[in-house]
Amino acid sequence: MKWLWLILLILVILWVIYRIKPRQHETDLNRIQPLKGQKPIIWLMTDSIMTHSINKGIDSKTLPALSFLIQHGQFHRELVSSYPTMSVTIDSTLITGTYPDQHHVPGLIWYDSREKRIVNYGTAFEEAVRNGPNQALEDAVIHLNKDHLNPHLETLFDTIHQRGFEAGAVNAMIYRGPFSHTLTFPPLLSGPTSLPERLNVKGPDFFTFGTFSNPLQDKVELPEGITDDFGFSDAYPVAVIRWLIQNNRLPHLTLAYLSDIDSSLHKKGPSDMKGLEQFDKELGEMMDAFGSWKNAITNAVWVICGDSGHTGIHPAENNPIIPLDQLLVNYQMLSPGSTATPDTEIVLCVNERSAFVYVLQEDIHMEEIANLLRQDTRIDLITWLQEDDWIHVLHTGRKTECWFRPAKEWTDSYDQKWEFKGDFAALDITADTEAKTLQFGAYPDALARLQASLHSHPARFMIVEAKTGYELSGEHSPHHKGGGAHGSLHHIDSHFPLIVTGTEISPKRLRMVDLKEFIIDMMEHERSQKAHPHH
Numbered sequence: 001m002k003w004l005w006l007i008l009l010i011l012v013i014l015w016v017i018y019r020i021k022p023r024q025h026e027t028d029l030n031r032i033q034p035l036k037g038q039k040p041i042i043w044l045m046t047d048s049i050m051t052h053s054i055n056k057g058i059d060s061k062t063l064p065a066l067s068f069l070i071q072h073g074q075f076h077r078e079l080v081s082s083y084p085t086m087s088v089t090i091d092s093t094l095i096t097g098t099y100p101d102q103h104h105v106p107g108l109i110w111y112d113s114r115e116k117r118i119v120n121y122g123t124a125f126e127e128a129v130r131n132g133p134n135q136a137l138e139d140a141v142i143h144l145n146k147d148h149l150n151p152h153l154e155t156l157f158d159t160i161h162q163r164g165f166e167a168g169a170v171n172a173m174i175y176r177g178p179f180s181h182t183l184t185f186p187p188l189l190s191g192p193t194s195l196p197e198r199l200n201v202k203g204p205d206f207f208t209f210g211t212f213s214n215p216l217q218d219k220v221e222l223p224e225g226i227t228d229d230f231g232f233s234d235a236y237p238v239a240v241i242r243w244l245i246q247n248n249r250l251p252h253l254t255l256a257y258l259s260d261i262d263s264s265l266h267k268k269g270p271s272d273m274k275g276l277e278q279f280d281k282e283l284g285e286m287m288d289a290f291g292s293w294k295n296a297i298t299n300a301v302w303v304i305c306g307d308s309g310h311t312g313i314h315p316a317e318n319n320p321i322i323p324l325d326q327l328l329v330n331y332q333m334l335s336p337g338s339t340a341t342p343d344t345e346i347v348l349c350v351n352e353r354s355a356f357v358y359v360l361q362e363d364i365h366m367e368e369i370a371n372l373l374r375q376d377t378r379i380d381l382i383t384w385l386q387e388d389d390w391i392h393v394l395h396t397g398r399k400t401e402c403w404f405r406p407a408k409e410w411t412d413s414y415d416q417k418w419e420f421k422g423d424f425a426a427l428d429i430t431a432d433t434e435a436k437t438l439q440f441g442a443y444p445d446a447l448a449r450l451q452a453s454l455h456s457h458p459a460r461f462m463i464v465e466a467k468t469g470y471e472l473s474g475e476h477s478p479h480h481k482g483g484g485a486h487g488s489l490h491h492i493d494s495h496f497p498l499i500v501t502g503t504e505i506s507p508k509r510l511r512m513v514d515l516k517e518f519i520i521d522m523m524e525h526e527r528s529q530k531a532h533p534h535h
Contacts, residue, residue, distance in 0.1 A: 006212035025183065028215035031205040032129050032166055038248040038530040039502060041301040041522055042241065042286070043093070045172070047087055047262035047280060048486070049306040051077045051497040052274050065284035068293050069302055073501025080511040083485045084108075084354045084463075085308035086261070088121050088144070090512055091174040094449055096151055096153045096305075097516030099452030102523075104116050104150040105174075106456040107487075109349040109514065111358045113459040117341040118349060119148070123478055130320075134194040135337070141183070141195060143289045145176045145202070156516050166251035166524055168206030168244070170237040173257060177204040183212045206251055215245060217392060217489040234260040238282045245289035250466040251298070252523055258282075267485040270310040271486075278464045301522060305515070306496030307522040310484035314469045322466055324348050324355060325475045328369070336476060352487035355472045358461040365460055370394060381427075381443075381489065384462035385454045393450070397467065402426040407523040410478055412438040414509060416448050443489045444512060450489065465489060 001220065056068070057063035082093035089290035092105040109120045121140040131424050138146075147156075157177030160167045164361045169175040183199040190197045207213055210231030211224035217319065220243050224288035237256040244250045264275030278518040283304070288298035296302070325333060331345040340360060346369075347358035360367055369460050374396045382394040389405045400423040409421030410431070418438070423430045428441035439448055453463060467473050471485045486493040498507070498515075505525045 003158065003273055010243040014348055015331065017084075017298075017317075017395070024144070026213060026215035026217070028168075028181075030208040032168070032251050033177070034248045035250065035252065038252065038525045039251045039299065041303065041511060041519070041526070042250070043092070043255045043303040043305060043519065044283070045255060045257045045305050045307065048261040048265050048310055048484075049261055049276065049279070049304065049494065049497060050270065050309050051306075053270070054497060057273060057280070062273065063280040065280045065287060065293070066154065066304065067281075068287075069297070069304065069499050069501040070295055073302070074506060076498040076500075076507070076510055077535055078444075078495045079306075079507075079515075080444040080449075081308045081492070081494045082512050083453050083489055085309055085488060086351050087259075088173055090174065090307040091257070091512045092149055094305075094515055095156045095172075095174045095176070096150070097156070097513060099448065099513055100456035102150060103153060104456060105144070106453065107349065108357065109351060109352075109353040110356055110457060111334075111340075111349055111459055111461070113358075113457070117338075118336055118347065119143075119332065120336070123350075125129050137193055137195055142199065145174060149174060149176060156488065156519060159516075159520060160204070160253060160523065163520070163523070164455055165253065165527075166206070167204035167314055168208075168251045168254040169204050170206075170208045170211060170240050170254060170256035171236055171258075173230060175201075175203045175207060175209075176205075179205055179207070181207045181213055183209055185212060196367055201306045204251075206244075206254075209234060212442050216240065219243065219247075221479050232252045232259070234258045234279065234282055238286055242289040244302045244465075245300075248500070252526075266309045266480050267483050269312045269482065271280050271312070297502045300462060301526065302499070302501045304497070304499040305400070307494055308500070309491075309493050310469055310486050311490070313471050313480045313485050313529060318469075320361040320378075320470050320481055321473045321479050322470055323473050324350065324357065324373070324464065324512060325473070327373055327376060328357075350472045350474045350477045352478075352485040353466045353471055353493060354479070354489070355464045355474075356459075356461045356486040357464055360460065361459075366460075370462065378467050379469040381462060382387055382462060382466040383454065383465075389448060390421075391454060393422075393426050398423075398425055400426040403501055404451075406451065408479055410436050410438050412445075412447060413440060414445060414448065414511070418447055422432045423466060436512075442491055444491055444494050446489055468492060 058067050076522050082090045086108040088108050089105050092103040096103040109123050112119050117137050120136050157167050163179045181201050181203050185195050222239050223235040261275035264272055272419040287293045290296040328346050334340050334344045345361050349356040366384045378397050386392050390403045392403050394401045402422030404418050404420045408417045410418045410420050427443050427446045432441040443487050465488045503524045
């Protein structure tokens with residue numbers, strides 16, 4: 001019984017510490033003027049929402065809000081994500097309109113060859129702690145938007161501001177924009193960690209980041225306590241958007257990030273529907289704020305956007321975890337939280353179903369590592385950069401290989417041009433030898449996505465992928481046995497849905513990398529509709 005009282009005492013102390021947080025003085029609402037005659041765009045970035053689940057819910061009539069939007073709008077079922085299919089990289093692609101060779105955020109975890117250390121934005125609690133909890137917090141909260149996201153790139157929020165629009169980011173991971181904001185951390189965080197009490201960041205006109213930046217603090221009580229994940233559960237952005245709608249303070253674009261579906265799928269696997277059904281309920285509540293769902297789509301553009309799929313991971317008895325650290329046990333490996341030395345040979349950075357394997361010693365040939373890894377039949381693809389910009393791909397299951405690089409010999413389905421050697425089957429590509437065109441199969445937009453990933457940061461590394469049903473692992477990587485995971489190039493991980501209702505504008509190309517242009521096109525269209533309503 002004394003343990004129960006001890007736990008209650010700790011919870012009370014935590015609650016008291018949390019309540020004693022510095023006052024926030026955000027003035028975002030001063031920049032947001034009520035829109036007159038122009039439809040606002042509400043873009044819900046919904047982590048891991050998947051087409052097959054939406055179809056299943058529509059058939060069983062358990063998703064009334066999504067069904068309503070699809071019935072009155074567009075439903076694009078197979079957009080192609082960025083790569084690796086991890087949210088932080090994908091969101092960087094959305095916000096910059098570029099792949100990681102330009103935006104420079106390689107994955108959720110990667111090796112910084114300049115600082116000779118692993119960068120981890122938060123793969124899992126144990127791995128982040130072993131990497132150094134202060135370092136993980138600094139990378140995710142300070143460096144990601146300020147330094148790691150290419151400072152020379154114009155973000156979506158920069159472009160929107162230059163064109164005379166107002167924008168909001170609600171709990172977005174990637175949010176850099178033209179306006180100054182302050183993240184305010186309670187003593188619970190700023191005391192025992194290296195985070196300051198206040199941190200200046202740059203974002204769009206209106207910016208929330210859970211409890212740490214809440215411009216509605218004096219307006220409405222938001223779910224932002226310890227039990228609400230400090231405002232990072234979906235209830236927080238839902239409440240923010242409802243308030244903005246009800247008080248006529250929506251900016252031209254509101255980009256909100258909702259992640260609860262992803263958490264549910266990781267635990268229960270891609271067949272789980274509870275997370276999606278809860279999201280549908282919350283979507284309905286947001287549309288209700290307009291008075292009716294008909295008013296919601298008459299007075300706003302609604303976009304429901306996924307970011308990646310989820311592959312079901314086999315249960316434990318099927319041995320689904322591929323231990324890269326054990327396969328490479330004879331090499332000197334960098335431990336999380338350590339700095340590489342002249343003796344370090346291998347660094348592992350596992351992004352669930354794909355991994356960066358860094359080979360730091362020039363006298364260790366990439367083929368040597370590839371030949372060791374390919375002996376595990378659960379590995380699918382092994383890819384690395386060779387001389388003269390050739391990219392070498394091994395398909396372990398098909399025992400085939402190919403090489404490619406940017407050139408003008410072949411044109412793919414996105415008008416990107418390539419030179420190609422070897423077996424097209426290595427990447428499941430169909431080639432028309434007369435027309436010199438390439439069509440992608442199991443690995444959508446494979447050439448551009450691999451090319452971009454292998455040029456995303458300066459280092460000597462290969463990319464390793466697990467077969468469907470399997471997941472890669474380092475010494476302390478999170479596992480999802482019997483659940484779901486993503487990260488790979490495979491179409492199951494790479495395809496995501498896009499629902500657009502309230503506008504006649506459609507995306508020109510169905511890829512994440514093209515959606516920044518689509519957002520701007522929609523905003524310009526809505527402005528022209530306001531200027532010429534009879535059109």
